[in-house]
Amino acid sequence: MKNKKIYYVIVPLIILVVWAILSNLKLISPLFLSTPQAVFIEVINLFASGEVLPDILFTLYRVFLGFIVACLIGIPIGLLMGYSDKIYNSLEFVVEFFRSIPATALFPLFLLFFGIGDQSKIALTAWAAGFVLIINSMYGVHLGKESRIKSAKTMRMSGFTLFQKIIFPEALPQIFSGMRIAISLSLVIVVVTEMFIGTNFGLGHRIIDAQLVYRISEMYATIFITGVLGFLINKGFIFAEKRIVHWKGK
Numbered sequence: 370m371k372n373k374k375i376y377y378v379i380v381p382l383i384i385l386v387v388w389a390i391l392s393n394l395k396l397i398s399p400l401f402l403s404t405p406q407a408v409f410i411e412v413i414n415l416f417a418s419g420e421v422l423p424d425i426l427f428t429l430y431r432v433f434l435g436f437i438v439a440c441l442i443g444i445p446i447g448l449l450m451g452y453s454d455k456i457y458n459s460l461e462f463v464v465e466f467f468r469s470i471p472a473t474a475l476f477p478l479f480l481l482f483f484g485i486g487d488q489s490k491i492a493l494t495a496w497a498a499g500f501v502l503i504i505n506s507m508y509g510v511h512l513g514k515e516s517r518i519k520s521a522k523t524m525r526m527s528g529f530t531l532f533q534k535i536i537f538p539e540a541l542p543q544i545f546s547g548m549r550i551a552i553s554l555s556l557v558i559v560v561v562t563e564m565f566i567g568t569n570f571g572l573g574h575r576i577i578d579a580q581l582v583y584r585i586s587e588m589y590a591t592i593f594i595t596g597v598l599g600f601l602i603n604k605g606f607i608f609a610e611k612r613i614v615h616w617k618g619k
Contacts, residue, residue, distance in 0.1 A: 403586040411590035421594060427570040429598075431487060431559045435494025436552050443499035443551075444544060447506025452536060457507070468500035472558055480566065490562040497558050498551035505547025509540030545610045549603060556599050572598075 385405055391397050392404040403411075415421035450457045450464070472493055479496075483489035563573025572595045579588035 400583065400585065403589050407586040408589045408593060411586040412593060415587070415590055415594070421572075421575065421591070423570045424572050424575050424591075425594070425598065427568070428556075428559055428563065428572045428595075431490050431494065431563075431571070432552070432555045432602075435491045435559065436498055436555045438491065438495035439498035439502055439551055439555070440548065442495070443502030444506045446499075447503040447544075447547075448510060448532075448537070448540065450503065451507040451510025451540065452532065464500065464503055468504070472497035473561060476562070476565065485567045487568075489566060490559055490568075493562060494555045494558045498555045501551040501554060502544070502547045505550070506540060506544050509543030509547075510536055512539075512543060542610075542614050545606070545614055549606045549610075552602055552606060553599060556595070556602065560595060 388402075389405050392399070392402045446460070450460055475493065475496070479489045479493045483492050559571070560573035560576070563571035564577040568574050572591055575591045576588055576595070579585070579591060
């Protein structure tokens with residue numbers, strides 16, 4: 370177990386050492402790359418002063434609200450597409466067409482419909498994450514074990530009972546995989562929209578503001594905080610998945 374834990378820190382340590390060498394020896398200009406110690410001090414200052422806390426809270430609010438909307442819309446559509454060939458054939462072109470368009474290309478459209486407030490950020494996040502959930506939910510149904518479904522049908526199980534007891538539990542592992550991808554994508558979309566769509570608070574807003582006035586240490590510190598936030602959210606989903614989808618792989 371101890372040997373396994375060592376592997377978790379090898380690559381981060383290598384990155385940190387290379388970063389320290391490049392920045393401290395000024396092989397890369399300080400205008401482009403701060404030292405690790407300067408970034409670490411800036412992280413401490415941001416939390417000690419409380420400056421970054423509103424940014425974190427507003428970013429998380431937008432991420433989770435957009436993600437929840439995506440789940441409420443995307444998962445049912447995906448399950449229905451996986452369960453019914455008629456629904457799949459009806460929606461296939463629409464889903465494949467719109468999910469092929471980068472969400473960032475739709476910034477202007479969402480600004481026109483929802484304005485520059487939180488509504489546009491949340492709506493665009495839900496849009497991007499929703500397609501991930503549709504596809505994963507659909508394939509979750511398709512990848513369900515045929516033997517269990519056939520066995521249930523021989524016992525005259527059908528309709529909602531079949532869906533509730535067999536199809537949905539079979540699809541749940543794939544749905545959770547989609548949720549993990551969707552929550553990470555939600556964070557990416559929110560941070561990007563905070564950079565380019567007007568807002569007073571948000572990690573993306575802080576990153577772009579620091580870059581514009583060459584507060585390079587603050588920029589890297591905020592990027593680091595965003596990365597840690599994404600890591601913790603992902604770990605939280607893994608923790609929940611292991612307890613909720615305990616039958617995965619069995």
